[in-house]
Amino acid sequence: MVRFIVRRLLLLIPILFGVSVLLFFWVRALPGSPAESLLGERATPALVEAYKERYGLDQPLWKQYVEYMQTIFRDRDLGVSVATHRQVTDEIGQRFPATVELAIAAMIFAVGFGIPLGFIAAKRYGGPVDQGSLFFSLIGISVPIFVLAILLKYIFAVRLAWLPSVGRIDLLNFDAEHPTNFYVLDAIITRDPETLWDVIKHLILPAIALGSIPLAIIARITRASVLDVQNEDYVRTARAKGMAPRIVDRRHVLRNALLPVTTVIGLQMGFLLSGAILTETVFAYPGMGSWLRDAIFNRDYPVLQGGILFLALVFVLVNLVVDVLYAVINPRIRYS
């Protein structure tokens, strides 16, 4: 097991190295330079030159790359955003918790509804509940995130005005303290129930929009997996010896059926990082997604390089954790 984890961790090094090279050259292949996009109309050749010198953009490419990697490893520094003049690491520290919070909320929504839905559908196999859940999960997969986000925003924020439509927290609540930048956690630490409710209200719509596709997929996999397990010999044996149906369901059926579901949940975490870009754009939610989107339009080299590299690191680590967890939960699978 340890050997498996170590080997997988070592494999990550060339992958991340590849991503960093790819990103580095990609950023430099973007049309327009940060100097020009920042200076805008005022960009005289002399000003642009001065800018390039200041940010080391006049050096040969390989030298810039070596320099960049050195600062990452030596100072744990990803540079300064060209647009906001803030440290990229600081911005990640602020925006990454926002996206993680959103992704976790979406996952809670997806798992909380997906597993019971799939389970009930399998129990009533072929009945109207089953058909209905199949139909809804198919619709769920077919509705793009941003379409659902716009519809939810229109119905619950614009029309009914039940929930806020933009941001992470109410603007009037600017004096709330944020020791960790996970706003839900912050509100709990500082014992501030009003802020907590405010933050949760801001999370509901984006979480539903982002969680709808994972919800549909989890419901489908749970259903398929429960159907599989139900016909196993050990389930029949448990029933035959007179065990209460509810205990059979919980201990024998559900526990085994959830194995494939865990893998899917892990795989969907990567999808959530991707989907967050669209959700955050619709709800003007200040997370990683909307930040990187703006960075692309601003040609903000340091933000793009650092931000995407960071997301790639998170992405491959999550996938690794999923693989390891799968081996831990399922003793029948042992990686060689």
Add this chain to the structure above:
Amino acid sequence: MSAAELEAVEIQLEQPSGGLWYEAWYRLRRNPGAIVGAVLVSVFVICAIGAPVIAPHDPAKDTFLVNGILQPQPPSRDHWLGLDIQGRDVFSRIVYGARYSLLIGVVSVTIGLSIGLLLGSFAGFVGRWPDSIVMRCMDIMLAIPGLLFAIAIVAMLGPGLWQVMIAVGVVNIPIFARLLRGSVLAQRENDYVLAARSVGVARRKILFSHILPNSMSPVIVAGTLAMATAIIDVAGLGFLGLGPQDPSTPEWGTMLTDSNEYLAAAPYLAIIPCLAIVVSVLGFNLIGDGLREALDPKLRGRA
């Protein structure tokens, strides 16, 4: 059972069943979901091909701008789905939009499928170090979340229709490459490959006429489902402002972005392109699911 009946059964059993594809087609026709999917996709394709005949008005011209005032109009008898903010007939725009979605979907899936197919079958069949190199490159591409990767490519190439197609296609490459490599690896160990090799069939011929045809069924399923994802991704890129830059282009995602600003005043302008996207994606998903069940009978009624 009499001897004659036994004989009849035997004769029936000996007759060729028509093979995998025939049986798959038979199962597909009996799947109501797949039929509904086929109908939805047919409507979509007919709209795309016959757009100039079906659409009553020019999708790009502001024909119905009253006195130059920008004012959207709700659906009426003359304009089934109303007029947008620029006085353009929404129904015509949706019909023409099917063209863009179909074109983009087909081109981007073809890009991803053909390059992925080439790389994956090469890696799976050759093995050893070429396999490692190709698959590590694919791992690098997969390490960046898909939509972000597509946005990155569009940012490099500049926004526009072709750029979006290339971006969505490139994102699909590693997915198809992995799928095909796995499939080829599984087929490579089969007895029929050994048999072909032992009678001296050339390596290339073994790959193209024996292994590849037998590895295709998961690729066909994935290709259909990839059409659905491609339509979603393209609309998403259009929504982010990376699609066709000419605002008169009737692309569904771009239409949605434009209408987002008037959500409170004219919600139907947003709802109509939403429905168009959902219906076409649903169609491809239904067909994909149907194909999966048809090609792999073990899955029937499950996932």
